[in-house]
Amino acid sequence: MLFKQQALLRQKLFVLGSLAIGSLLYLVARVGSLDRLQPLCPIDSRFGPRGQDEIPLRALQFKRGLLHEFRKGNATKEQIRLHNLVQQLPKAIIIGVRKGGTRALLEMLNLHPAVVKASQEIHFFDNDENYAKGIEWYRKKMPFSYPHQITIEKSPAYFITEEVPERIYKMNSSIKFFFFFWEPTTRAISDYTQVLFFFFFKNKTYYKFEKLAIDPNTCEVNTKYKAVRTSIYTKHLERWLKYFPIEQFHIVDGDRLITEPLPELQLVEKFLNLLFFFFLYNLYFNATRGFYCLFFFFFFNKCLAGSKGRIHPEVDTSVITKLRKFFHPFNQKFYQITGRTFKWP
Ligand code: A3P
Numbered sequence: 001m002l003f004k005q006q007a008l009l010r011q012k013l014f015v016l017g018s019l020a021i022g023s024l025l026y027l028v029a030r031v032g033s034l035d036r037l038q039p040l041c042p043i044d045s046r047f048g049p050r051g052q053d054e055i056p057l058r059a060l061q062f063k064r065g066l067l068h069e070f071r072k073g074n075a076t077k078e079q080i081r082l083h084n085l086v087q088q089l090p091k092a093i094i095i096g097v098r099k100g101g102t103r104a105l106l107e108m109l110n111l112h113p114a115v116v117k118a119s120q121e122i123h124f125f126d127n128d129e130n131y132a133k134g135i136e137w138y139r140k141k142m143p144f145s146y147p148h149q150i151t152i153e154k155s156p157a158y159f160i161t162e163e164v165p166e167r168i169y170k171m172n173s174s175i176k177f178f179f180f181f182w183e184p185t186t187r188a189i190s191d192y193t194q195v196l197f198f199f200f201f202k203n204k205t206y207y208k209f210e211k212l213a214i215d216p217n218t219c220e221v222n223t224k225y226k227a228v229r230t231s232i233y234t235k236h237l238e239r240w241l242k243y244f245p246i247e248q249f250h251i252v253d254g255d256r257l258i259t260e261p262l263p264e265l266q267l268v269e270k271f272l273n274l275l276f277f278f279f280l281y282n283l284y285f286n287a288t289r290g291f292y293c294l295f296f297f298f299f300f301n302k303c304l305a306g307s308k309g310r311i312h313p314e315v316d317t318s319v320i321t322k323l324r325k326f327f328h329p330f331n332q333k334f335y336q337i338t339g340r341t342f343k344w345p
Helices: 002-040 043-047 056-071 077-082 102-109 128-132 135-140 156-160 164-171 184-201 209-213 226-230 233-240 254-259 261-271 317-338
Strands: 092-096 115-117 150-154 176-181 249-253 282-286 291-296 300-302
Touching (some): 092 102, 102 150, 102 254, 102 261, 156 233, 184 209, 209 226, 209 317, 249 254, 249 261, 254 261
Parallel strands (some): 092 150, 092 176, 115 150, 176 249
Antiparallel strands (some): 282 291
């Protein structure tokens, strides 16, 4: 009797479980098909009231379809007026640090319906020639967006360029910044690798990292080498803090963005006061690339281009030790200033 009841219970559980899984699959399929059906509707009715409550999927559709068209320069003035699109100055800038993971953050953030990225590095504030063209020139370099959306730019050279903080302050003293930090020695090697590949593609030879990073006369760390200078984060950060309070900076842990990107992205959403959206994305580890890529239901899959995530050349361990020792006191100061501690050696 007891055995019969148990079998009946198991049967009921099986039916209920199947129903639940079936409904879930139906919902997923329905969301996908809704998105695919959207282009048949007139564009305005697709987006409904403009504001933070915009449906992410619809906004994505907008960003990938309409905005892409506009970026390619196909938009007429009439279309721009009709859709109330504007080119806005950035509300947040990814200022560095070079090779910290800045492209990964920009690309991931751009998936958020409330964020629109400037696709190229504009180099407005660090390049005197561009800066002389004026703020309107800069604004015209920005992508089209809805007024409620946030435009984000990234130019990692900003972080290390002397004049930049003052120039940005003159544009907007309450702007938000993203700083990326990666363990300084690894970052320096990554920086070197980028240049090495540049030479490699031009069929040219280049110095070994060891030769550049260590001064042959003193056998000490060569602070004139740019890849080393850039990794002395405090030196640059102190210059920025003369203009902006630390609260306006969000520090992104470059190491964690590689190993555990979702929590880092959620911190970024919080900093920008955005609706939580990234939980919808499935950040999956792509073993071939060796990095996390983005997967969204059945119709979106994105990894960064091959120029990111290159294999670094092997570097003499004694040079690595020397560099780590050199960066150590600067790192301690960096932890003090930012109130964040990283597990850098
Ligand atoms: P490497 O190419 O040296 O591995 P930036 O965009 O600032 O130039 O930074 C490039 C670095 O971003 C890469 O350095 C890589 O380690 C890191 N990165 C972080 N997340 C990544 C991702 N999801 N895909 C590829 N690279 C990523």
